[in-house]
Amino acid sequence: MIPTVVWGTGNVGRAAIRAVQAHPALKLTSVVVRNPDKVGRDAGELGGLDGALGVTATDDIAAVLAAAPRAVVYAASGDLRPDDALADVLRAIRAGAVVVTPALYALYDQRSAPPELRDPVRAAIADGGGSLFVSGVDPGWANDVLPLLISGLGSTVDAIRCQEIFDYATYDQEDSVRYLVGMGQPMDYEPPMLAPGVPTMVWGGQLRLMARALGTELDEISETLDRCPLDKTVATTTMGEFQADTQGAVRFEVQGIVAGQPRIVIEHITRIHASCAPHWPTPPDNGAGAHRVIIEGRPRIEVTVEATDEGENRSAGGNATAVGRLVGAIDWLAEAEPGLYDALDVPLRPAVGRLAGPRRSTRRPR
Structure with a gap:
């Protein structure tokens, strides 16, 4: 071992x-x-x-x-x-x-x-x-191996969109939620994670990796940002209250531009409470979060993945799947x-030896 x-x-x-x-x-x-x-x-x-x-x-x-x-x-x-x-x-x-x-x-x-x-x-x-x-912990597989795998199911691909739709209400990392991302801060506060160029620094590598796998080159990487205030004070189980009129939701895109169009996009839609920005995409059944891949082309393909872990810490499922990719x-x-x-080098393999019940072998395929 x-x-x-x-x-x-x-x-x-x-x-x-x-x-x-x-x-x-x-x-x-x-x-x-x-x-x-x-x-x-x-x-x-x-x-x-x-x-x-x-x-x-x-x-x-x-x-x-x-x-x-x-x-x-x-x-x-x-x-x-x-x-x-x-x-x-x-x-x-x-x-x-x-x-x-x-x-x-x-x-x-x-x-x-x-x-x-x-x-x-x-x-x-x-x-x-x-x-x-x-x-990536956001998780990486949702921005590399999953969209690349799904892209191979279509005849033509016009664009690839990777979405993280996430509710921070139970996330056990208050400093990051309040100060790095800016939840609960005044709307004129500038969250470090959302500063111009930072999203590209964090997620640009995944865009370049997908472009390399698809055999194309990005002309440039661009960013979009939208923020929405809370219309009422809300309470969370792990971080206390977030006041009305402070930042309650964030939506940004990191776009890989090909021939003048955003062809490979990583989008994050993040809330501190489900009531904020209801006009933006939401998780299925008002859950804590989901990761979604949309392949625009023929056929159009949409895959949504939900993961749960740690009971009340409903946001832990994404972390657990990111860790599963790394540990595996x-x-x-x-x-x-x-x-x-990188993710194109390391294969994603079955969970050999981890299925409950009798095991014939723990030898893992290469």
Whole structure:
């Protein structure tokens, strides 16, 4: 089995603990935390499992990496600490680990990443023999492998639209919701995540990756933004109240332009309460969220995916599927040559050995 570390125990890390524990080719050996209150607690508790796993959380990163783990799920956020996240990832790669993470946006499409980011990663791979695969937490599969797979079902493709439709009311990351995205802030507040150029920095790599897979080139990437205020004060279960007349919903697009038209689009429609911006697309049955892919062409194809996890934290399903994609890649990466990989390199495979009931074999297809 592949000794695997989960680094971080927030929204992504909790799901990662569960995914590693469930994977027949992986063995959870360490959990790294920053919060001193979590040090010494069992991984099963931190991951929301019913029983203890016998692995206690630690903040001793040097000791964890000195044990030469074969894989690291880097689940710490890179939103507000991109340089620190990169330094952590490089450290794990130099220790010889296969690293999977959603934290380094610019490496979604590693071929278009700036040299100042890509070159240190390649140097760490050469030094330590590790590997890196980055896929989005929003989740990545909804902006790369799923739309590309579905596009192959049509005769002609005029445009591809990837939508995330999301209710933040139960999302367990208040700083990101209130300050990074701006929910509950005055309408003249400028959320860092929505500043001009930032959406392209985050999601532009996925547009370029899809364009590369489709055999086309983007003329440019453009952005659109729309924000909507709350018409009444609303209360959430995890973050308290959001006042009327403050930002309650955001809709933006990152558009890949081909021949003057937006042909590949990643769109986010995000609310803090279902009552805000009801004229915008909504999840099926007023759920917490969904990911939708629309292929405009002949035939027109629309696929909507809903995922749920963690009970009342209705937004956790998207995180869990993003983690499933990353954790499910570890054994493939462990057998591959050391390198820097993207979503077109790493196959999406069946959940061999994870279906309930008798198992004939846990050998995984390549």
